[in-house]
Amino acid sequence: MDMKTFGYLYYKARGYEQEAILREAELNEEEYYFFEKNLSSVLAEIEESRPQAEKIGADFIRLTRYIYERESDQAQNVARPDAVKVRAGELVSLPAIGKIEMPEMSLHKAIEQRRSLRKYSAQALSMDELSFLLWASSWARDFRSNERMEITLRNVPSAGARHPLETYVDVRNVEGINAGLYYYHPIKHCLVLLDASEAKAQQIFEGCMRQEMLKTAAVNFILSAVPYRTVWRYGQRGYRYLYLDAGHVGQNMHLAAEAIGGGACMIGAYLDEAMNEALGLDGMEEFVIYIASVGKKPAE
Ligand SMILES: Cc1cc2nc3c(=O)[nH]c(=O)nc-3n(C[C@H](O)[C@H](O)[C@H](O)COP(=O)(O)O)c2cc1C
Structure with a gap:
């Protein structure tokens, strides 16, 4: 992903208006409208994942405790990685x-x-x-x-x-x-x-x-x-x-x-x-x- 695409998604997902997105992401209008047309599914995915993203750190610590552990691939004799x-x-x-x-x-x-x-x-x-x-x-x-x-x-x-x-x-x-x-x-x-x-x-x-x-x-x-x-x-x-x-x-x-x-x-x-x-x-x-x-x- 290039910086312009990232910039558009980042500021759009944060709710910035068009003018602010053009300025912050250093886009011209043509680029902006191209992204508007083509990135709506990516934005929808960001919105959908947001509730999970907002507590992923706490979930990560909680769910990687030993209490949740199952037999590892190594213990199950899965081929070793290089x-x-x-x-x-x-x-x-x-x-x-x-x-x-x-x-x-x-x-x-x-x-x-x-x-x-x-x-x-x-x-x-x-x-x-x-x-x-x-x-x-x-x-x-x-x-x-x-x-x-x-x-x-x-x-x-x-x-x-x-x-x-x-x-x-x-x-x-x-x-x-x-x-x-x-x-x-x-x-x-x-x-x-x-x-x-x-x-x-x-x-x-x-x-x-x-x-x-x-x-x-x-x-x-x-x-x-x-x-x-x-x-x-x-x-x-x-x-x-x-x-x-x-x-x-x-x-x-x-x-x-x-x-x-x-x-x-x-x-x-x-x-x-x-x-x-x-x-x-x-x-x-x-x-x-x-x-x-x-x-x-x-x-x-
Ligand atoms: C995990 C980590 C990420 C860091 N990321 C950045 C960074 O992206 N940019 C930066 O200028 N300094 C970064 N630093 C440096 C810290 O700002 C710096 O260690 C801190 O201000 C304390 O200053 P000192 O290292 O001179 O003692 C990072 C340090 C760590 C440990």
Whole structure:
């Protein structure tokens, strides 16, 4: 869904008048009337779901208590899901984990000085620094696979070692790597080019509601979740764990960014439809869950 469609639906569903919708969603009259003609069923669905949407949080917590649990797919011997969902494309090597120069900052200092950083210097990240950020947040230090179970183990914890998160890397300013959207392969520790176009970067910027930091960041990490990896083991309760797992990744990203003389800002304010579309995700089997902008600190 593009920003205009989203804007029309969002403001229309909130009861805005035509003039306000034109202004807020940046539409011309022709676009407005096109949406009026074609989106009435979508609006009807939003209206119909509203009572459910208004209490879904409380229902979610209530209905994912253990008391409602049934035997999981894993317990019923349903075929195990794969531990990673690799995307095809041109491979870009990264400095090997064993060879990267690890920054020296103490944990105490990294925690103490961590702040959300939304303005970055124009300085590029080195490939070692990008590798270090990925090591801290997403790299698979172990991969175990047999017929019954497949897991990765990483530098962040994950409920049941299910590691349902995938990492996409919107490279903006990294020495030796062309700008573009990449998938990070956590076992091979390399990038897979998905889209090098400036239009893709713009789509991501729009999807994050034009938050300026995405533009000056050296890298924007986009985390997605593959829920079935966790749901297979934990049923619907697994959805809780996706978000807890993402929090761990975010904090390691923050601390690792401090350690390289930079900073991070986590992003939860994004448009699901736009971000899923930008990454080619269906929004159900895989969906964007969290984003981190990272760059070097600006001069004081
Ligand atoms: C789940 C989550 C979502 C967030 N989303 C955004 C966001 O979309 N935009 C933003 O500027 N900051 C975002 N932040 C950063 C918070 O605003 C920030 O952590 C908070 O203001 C406290 O400041 P500090 O991190 O500097 O201590 C988010 C943080 C978290 C943990």
